[in-house]
Amino acid sequence: MNNAYVNKVFEEFKSKNPGEKEYTQACQEILESLELMVEKNPAIEKNQLLERFLEPERLVQFRVAWLDDNNVVRVNRGWRIQYNSALGPYKGGIRLHPSVNVSILKFLALEQCLKNSLTTLPMGGAKGGSDFDPKGKSDMEIMRFCQAFMTELYRHIGPDTDVPAGDIGTGGREIGYMFGQYKRLQNEFTGVLTGKGLTFGGSLARTEATGYGLCYFTAKAMETVFGDSFKGKTVAVSGSGNVAIYATEKAQALGAKVVTLSDSNGWIYAPDGIDVAVLKQIKEVERGRIKDYAARVPGVTYVEKVAGAPTLWTTKVDIALPCATQNELNIDDAKALVANGCKVVCEGANMPCTLEAAHFLIDNGVLYGPGKAANAGGVATSGLEMSQNSMRLSWTFEEVDARLKGIMEAIYENINATQKKYGIAANDCLTGANIAGFDKIATAMIAQGVL
Numbered sequence: 207m208n209n210a211y212v213n214k215v216f217e218e219f220k221s222k223n224p225g226e227k228e229y230t231q232a233c234q235e236i237l238e239s240l241e242l243m244v245e246k247n248p249a250i251e252k253n254q255l256l257e258r259f260l261e262p263e264r265l266v267q268f269r270v271a272w273l274d275d276n277n278v279v280r281v282n283r284g285w286r287i288q289y290n291s292a293l294g295p296y297k298g299g300i301r302l303h304p305s306v307n308v309s310i311l312k313f314l315a316l317e318q319c320l321k322n323s324l325t326t327l328p329m330g331g332a333k334g335g336s337d338f339d340p341k342g343k344s345d346m347e348i349m350r351f352c353q354a355f356m357t358e359l360y361r362h363i364g365p366d367t368d369v370p371a372g373d374i375g376t377g378g379r380e381i382g383y384m385f386g387q388y389k390r391l392q393n394e395f396t397g398v399l400t401g402k403g404l405t406f407g408g409s410l411a412r413t414e415a416t417g418y419g420l421c422y423f424t425a426k427a428m429e430t431v432f433g434d435s436f437k438g439k440t441v442a443v444s445g446s447g448n449v450a451i452y453a454t455e456k457a458q459a460l461g462a463k464v465v466t467l468s469d470s471n472g473w474i475y476a477p478d479g480i481d482v483a484v485l486k487q488i489k490e491v492e493r494g495r496i497k498d499y500a501a502r503v504p505g506v507t508y509v510e511k512v513a514g515a516p517t518l519w520t521t522k523v524d525i526a527l528p529c530a531t532q533n534e535l536n537i538d539d540a541k542a543l544v545a546n547g548c549k550v551v552c553e554g555a556n557m558p559c560t561l562e563a564a565h566f567l568i569d570n571g572v573l574y575g576p577g578k579a580a581n582a583g584g585v586a587t588s589g590l591e592m593s594q595n596s597m598r599l600s601w602t603f604e605e606v607d608a609r610l611k612g613i614m615e616a617i618y619e620n621i622n623a624t625q626k627k628y629g630i631a632a633n634d635c636l637t638g639a640n641i642a643g644f645d646k647i648a649t650a651m652i653a654q655g656v657l
């Protein structure tokens with residue numbers, strides 16, 4: 207970083223947040239992008255906007271005690287980080303995964319602020335979660351955990367204050383249990399969570415939204431930058447959860463062939479493409495593992511994740527859509543993708559590329575779409591769910607899907623206009639997304655005074 211003010215902010219940030227690896231990585235990426243903007247807009251330094259933006263408004267940590275099926279008491283830690291409310295009520299998912307800690311949630315909340323801004327909907331940024339591991343838990347254990355989690359969280363949220371949603375480990379089932387407990391404690395049926403079931407205020411197309419939105423964004427960017435499309439392309443998708451399943455479905459519907467999927471134990475290679483019905487049966491109905499897919503579908507191979515084994519990014523593909531988790535694609539993976547002729551990397555997950563990998567991809571002409579833009583379809587559709595709840599109306603699948611497509615294309619167009627305004631290369635959607643996202647927040651923060 208060359209700008210003295212930006213450098214000073216980053217040094218102070220590091221000394222205030224020691225050991226917070228993911229949070230520091232996200233901050234560095236954002237500050238690097240914002241240098242250009244800071245130089246052209248003296249109001250940012252004058253109002254100390256970077257320092258203010260990089261300090262979460264509120265962070266709540268709490269104990270979550272629950273009973274397992276053997277009547278043994280279990281204790282987890284829960285958090286909610288209400289990062290920035292300049293643009294609207296706090297909004298962001300709840301992650302349930304043993305790896306969850308403050309650094310990961312702060313990075314996710316920070317990213318969420320810029321993402322929500324890019325959607326143009328009135329939503330601030332937040333994130334929450336717990337180090338609870340849902341794997342291997344019975345349905346009743348999941349319910350008791352979700353109820354215990356909400357028993358503390360409910361006092362910090364509300365339809366005009368903070369509206370949580372799903373994320374890793376939190377799908378429709380968990381949102382249902384949390385919603386039920388909120389309703390019981392508050393004696394109020396309001397749209398306090400998004401991703402709800404369709405019979406109690408959920409929006410059609412919310413389940414599909416992040417994966418579909420990722421493909422709408424990627425298609426628009428490819429068309430603009432290369433005059434190309436998904437048709438006939440080979441695609442690597444990672445993960446096999448909500449985002450990965452619907453990215454696979456939409457990419458294949460747009461004429462591509464998805465040849466990989468993964469989970470934390472390994473990955474599959476499916477040379478003829480993915481049978482989405484089988485994938486949904488295994489992941490959504492049976493709650494199985496991705497290796498079950500290889501066992502069930504002939505011609506598919508499974509590569510166990512062990513030290514020294516090749517990663518799925520060594521597969522020869524035209525397009526890569528990382529949809530699992532943060533830092534799953536490192537510099538060696540980026541080099542393998544480029545060496546194999548991959549032209550597009552758009553992120554379904556949040557920060558799946560390390561900073562080094564992202565720089566390498568951009569420097570080598572790969573069209574790079576960061577998660578904060580490319581995966582914004584989930585939260586955008588959550589915003590549409592909030593609108594429907596407020597109006598007590600339900601739109602059709604086609605109506606929500608059409609709005610989602612429009613929002614994703616508008617996000618890309620906003621980034622593209624920002625790239626042109628600041629002279630940023632067309633394949634670098636990272637710098638454009640950070641500037642476009644921050645611009646709106648900065649304007650609102652200045653207008654609302656020193657808070």
Ligand code: NDP
Binds near residue numbers: 373
């Ligand atoms: P799911 O829980 O449905 O799926 C997550 C997938 O990623 C699973 O296949 C999981 O495998 C894999 N995974 C999780 N942690 C790891 C890890 N440490 N190493 C390797 N694989 C891992 O989550 P989602 O699909 O909802 O979320 C995926 C990503 O997309 C996350 O980064 C999330 O923040 C982001 N996202 C999600 C949105 C949504 O609407 N759901 C919206 C925007 C972003 P395993 O089963 O083995 O853990």
